[in-house]
Amino acid sequence: MAQVIMPKMGDAMEEGTLLKWLKNPGDEVAEGDPIAEIETDKVTLEIEAAEDGFLTQTMVNEGDVVPIGTTIAMIGAEDEVGQAPPAEAAAQPAAAPAEEPPAEMAQEPQQAATVPSAQPEAAAISAPPEAPAATPPATNGRGNGQVVERRPGERLRASPLVKRLAAEHGIDLARVAGSGPGGRIIKDDLKDYISGAKPAPQAPAAAPEAAPAAPQPAQTAPAVTAAPKGAPAELSKIKARTGERMSLSKQTIPHYYVTSNVDMTEALAFRAQVNASLGENGVRVSVNDLIVKAAALALREHPQVNRSFENGQLFDHDSIDVNIAIALEGGLIAPFIPHADEKSLGTIARMTKDLGRRAREGGLTPNEYQGGTFTISNLGMFDVAEFIAVINPPQAAILAIGSVTPTPVIQDGEVVVGQVMKITLSADHRVLDGAEVATFLQAVKRYLEHPMLLAVS
């Protein structure tokens, strides 16, 4: 099979918009046939087939912006229609166009497609933390039970009939592979999914490979070998739902992570002072409450972190609503404190305690956990050094809090015992670049290291 790539049309061109497919998968094409319309920052033009054959697959949707050199379609024999290209074809540099794409694009086309907006200086941050040696083979995507990989921002397409049937039968369409144009899920796909007859087609080559499993309880690596033996355990509804959302998040959001050390000495003293002066009826302020307030104030300074990304669009939010991840027996839930930046520490403490109690009793209402603009996940009470959390879509970031640990630190040239807490922000690279995240963390750190600000802001 031959690849069709986004061509470089002029020196200044770094990316192109796929405006319109002029041929559909399965169509016969002759050399010179226009197969797609693309738009550069200057012109609109047609891409022509470089050889005779059949358009076997398209990997880019209309409206998508992709870097030059990205494979956008495959041309092959008729019996290859609908088949994914061989794995190596996708990983290899694109066939040489009239003008060679820049070397880094050619070497890492997949990565380039994953983070089209990556700024050069942020590229190191955006790269996966480790080489994805454990990347599951592309063929493991059975239709049943596994979320089908879709490209970042790719809209799930389904016929109206399929959407209605899915809603009536409680089928999660994220798990169903679509065989129609543009990946549209059609009635036959749903039938195949229900009967388990047909494996889901391989994810398009341009889709990001699953990132290595993060050390996060909610996230488990997809099985690459035979199913393990053992009695099937019941999957709670909340766990199933969390699992779906986390899988979707990890497979569609280009995560990257920035960690910062916060000296909590002052914050602990401040908290002790506040709690010591509370009367009988006062609600004690927790370290977590301090972090919620600090993060909310930092979000006010850095509203770009308080955004969400949905259907290829950025959304600003008027209010700062901070979700707090709460571990329950059956799974996770993350109710939020609305307008957390405007609430006093005492109010945050009272509300958090109430939300936690009701979450464990199952007494939360949907409007208390559906929504929120930024999430904090705190495992500090479990003696963890640090961890990485999975973004709660469509939010842009999540802050993971480790334990406060007595640590030798250098202060004025002397080694002293510091109360160090590691905080790690997982960010969506479509929304946030490294420098924005770093300055946001600086602000969180400033509030926590100068806790009086939490009382007066």
Place this chain on the structure above:
Amino acid sequence: MPVKTYRDALRDAMAEEMRRDESVVLLGEDIGVYGGTHLVTNNLIDEFGPTRVIDTPIAENGFTGAAIGMAMGGMRPIVEMMTWNFSFLAADQIIQNAAKLRYFSGGQVSVPLVIRGPNGGGVQLSAQHTHSLEGFYGHFPGLTVVSPVTPHDAKGMMLTAIREPDPVIFLEAGALYGTKGEVEDGDYTVPFGKARIAREGTDVSLISYGRQVPMLLRVAETLEGEGIDAEVIDLRSIRPFDSETIVNSVKKTNRAVVVQEQWRWFSVASEVAAILQEQAFDYLDAPVERVSGAEVPAPYARNLELAAFPNEQQIAEAVHRVLYRKDN
């Protein structure tokens, strides 16, 4: 049941009604002495005489206007357009008067008029004599527009048309005047606003009217060999329109291909597609496909004329698209 041609079924309907109802008269060019250009009124002048089978001058606007006046005065005239193409000359009378007199008179005056004649192409009559006018006349409130395709429906709908209190645009499948089918004897009517399921199926709804219906039945036979069970719907009535039948069909099949000889823009197929998305949206598994005539004046040359109208292969391809199957 007796087998008759489409032409004879029409003539029987008119003759029988003329015997029953003295107010029924025929007007048109060459319909009397000559027997009609298409022989639909052949020999009727012998039975009913020249005062009820009236040969007119070549003046469509004039004799259509005269017929409207007769209808207003209590007669039930049937006007023959030698072909519907000539009705453009009478369009002012049809659209401005016949369609609007009931409205203008606050319901005091009605126009029980039938205008009939061959519609569409397929017989090499070239660009000026090949129009399909169902979309054009279907546009105007105040007109009823029908297009029967079987001899049985031709007779039953003609009887309904003559008895209607308001003007009826009766579009005959001119290319099918010689086709035969079973026709009941005697007085029966086929109601307007009710489509006919010409073939039942489960996989795709093929929707049309007029001379495309027999073609759809042939396509359905071919598709059966591919394991596709197509339902064929003959709309019969363009206005009033039977939404219920097409919506129920698509609720069953989830896919529709609408076929018409006329041009695509602002056409019956456009209306069908719109109705389906309005009333069966949650049942559609694919966009509604329209197969229409080529956007050119109808060619004369046989090969070009065939290329300009929907053919079996185009329809089968559209069916494959809505079923997400590859063409063979």
